[in-house]
Amino acid sequence: MSVPDVRVSLSRVPVCLSRVSVSLSRVSVSLSRVSVSLSRVSVPLSRVSVSLSRVSVSLSRVSVPLSRVSVSLSRVSVSLSRVSVSLSRVSVSLSRVSVPLSRVSVSLSRVSVSLSRVSVPLSRVGRAPHRTGASLPPLLAPRVRTRAWGGAEPGQAQDKFGGKRWRRGGVAPWGRGLGAAMRGAARAARLGAMAATGTGTGPATGTAHKRPHPEPAARIGTHDGTFHCDEALACFLLRLLPRYRDAEIVRTRDPQRLAGCDVVVDVGGEYDPGRHRYDHHQRSFAESMRSLRPDKPWSTKLSSAGLVYCHFGAQILAALLGQPEDGPVVTALYDKLYENFVEEIDAMDNGIAPAAGEPRYALSTTLSARVGHLNPRWNDPDQDTEAGFRRAMELVGSEFLERLDFYHRAWLPARALVEEAIRQRLEVDASGQVLELSQGGCPWKEHVFQLERELALPRPLQLVLFPDRGGQWRVQSVPTAPHSFQSRLPLPEAWRGLRDEALSELAGIPGCVFVHASGFIGGHRTREGALQMARRALELGAGTEST
Template sequence: AAPGGSRWPWGSSPRCPLQDAEIVRTRDPQLLAACDVVVDVGGEYDPGRHRYDHHQRSFTESMRSLRPDKPWSTKLSSAGLVYCHFGSQILAGLLGQPEDGPVVTALYDKLYENFVEEVDAMDNGIAPAAGEPRYALSTTLSARVGHLNPRWNDPDQDTEAGFRRAMELAGSEFLQRLDFYHRAWLPARALVEEAVRHRFEVDASGQVLELSQGGCPWKEHLFQLERELALPKPLQLVLFPDRGGQWRVQSVPTAPHSFQSRLPLPEAWRGLRDEALSELAGIPGCIFVHASGFIGGNQTREGALEMARRALELGGGTEST
């Protein structure tokens, strides 16, 4: 960060050297030596001097190695290094919350796991899973930033305009994600926790959760609450109303981001709709069951609850994939 470039777009903190910084792009050693903060170039990682490159052979740091209280072991890129050292300060400035308070702590972890870690992995060439990918991921943030570079055959090879657009793109997406997690995801925890505590009022099995509002981001909260409360039985199915006043019954996945279900809806129901489904299931008001069995719908709460109870009785057939 030095005079003569784009303006640093993030929040401010009395301890953050990035605030009010001008951003320049250079590999000139003399210019780098004059910078207060150097990111992604320079060949050194020295937080005491605010040097944050990750390309050198000796660099092996992850979030977990730098902050042992964190679980993530993905090798950091310079994006992750900046977030590791300044993320809490930046979030505190943007949210007007204490840096060491519960809101900033929760959102710091959430944004690393669901935004920054992907950037780290992509920049370091780390695949999301072992083996050959089944399809191409071509619309990630990293890919969209890459598409802002000049094309090989463009007469104008100036990268500055694309860099400014990339800053706006990444910055706006980060702020949008932060706003969602702060205003929607974080408040949803209280709703999910209340539903967990009242689950036996929904069904005697204690394995059916009822959410009072549809669209509530419940999965990660549920997994965390299951661990914190040491529930004797895992939740299997979740009921919630949709925006049209009908009801859904959804299987709890085996992990927050998994496509596999703990207890998919019965195999015989999958892919059926309306009267054909209601007749086969023996439950009035059925609307649909997804072909994978992960979700179904009914016109009423009672019908959706009966679908959940029947799924528990039948065992749900084979797991969906």
């Protein structure tokens, strides 16, 4: 290897190379008649920090033929000031690389490059310094094509739609001279920004790459002013659908603005599912879940929340749970969530009381009540409701998803446990009216009522045994309805309110722990003792229903 008349002057350049591993194998570099002339070239670099990180470059079987190229270097002035280059843990492997350079001529005149306050964070980048005995100037080292942005061919960039184009100013598929290297460095930041945003130059002709115009975001319309729980839940549920995931919420009563919305809830005075209009305030509206879906039992008048849930609830649950829309899991949870979450909101918004007569106490902490408290107070100077409506959507949405998670992961699996206990009830007591659950804390009440109907039990269940977390056992009466405080068979009245020895002596069963004052539940230290309490309650049969 012969490199004639090459002079390199570096002044005040601190270079720190640490743990650099370079492996060059079977490298043949022939430079013949190389003349490089640089005239009036000034390259001031100041405050430049280059940190290379986690980059690995592997070049294998690369052949770059450059012929008839003459490079002349004359009167070259290179000024490097305060340049710090740190290369750490660098590993580059070049194998079977052949670079013939012949008659290379490069002329650069009046070139000025100024880089100031440039920071390029890259670390652990491998590079291969030269171990051929003769050191080539870095700017004369061969350039090769590399893959960029994962999917493009070498030397190409890939846009966000999968198209490929040559990177103008990037690494070209042929060797580059000093000017190309400088231009590539100047354009590096711009190319990175293009890759991140999916923009960039077109092919080599300079034609810009045309991106398709995105479709406008969908719009969900609802009324402005004071908001309520039903439209907050309706908007949240709609945004769980893919088509409305990024939808804009338009709060207005302007008919023209509502007409431009893709779906309108709780305003507009019409119910037309074909046009996605879901209001319930019009005088003619009297729809319920039963009227729209005759297979459902609920007759409560629907609000906007119930209308959206009726039409889209199964689709929403199927997507959230990854289950078939018509499968048993979605069907069971659809009914459960309406009966125990959405129906209450429908009734509250339509002014339907939970029971006839004067209520004994006020219900002031329902979800509908808490949403109402998010509205501005009547005497607040700022009566803007936009921020409060967003909070209302977050509140009802989080509670809906939490309830779904509980029913899916706790309530639904309990059904199998209760069903198995019902089938084995005769092994617990010959009456068939005592149910034993193997695990405490299981939500069993609603499953008992449903399975009694499905299995057509000849006698209703009266008492349930289960262990508590402390290792003791409980005996609890089955309520008259899933949400009732009244019991089918409360524990004997004489036991109620007693504890420990006094209770054990009165009941004639050692080891009793307590009986609640209403008689709906009692405790014993052992399973056998709890079963004796249940059998004694069945024998007495004199307990009165708790009030």
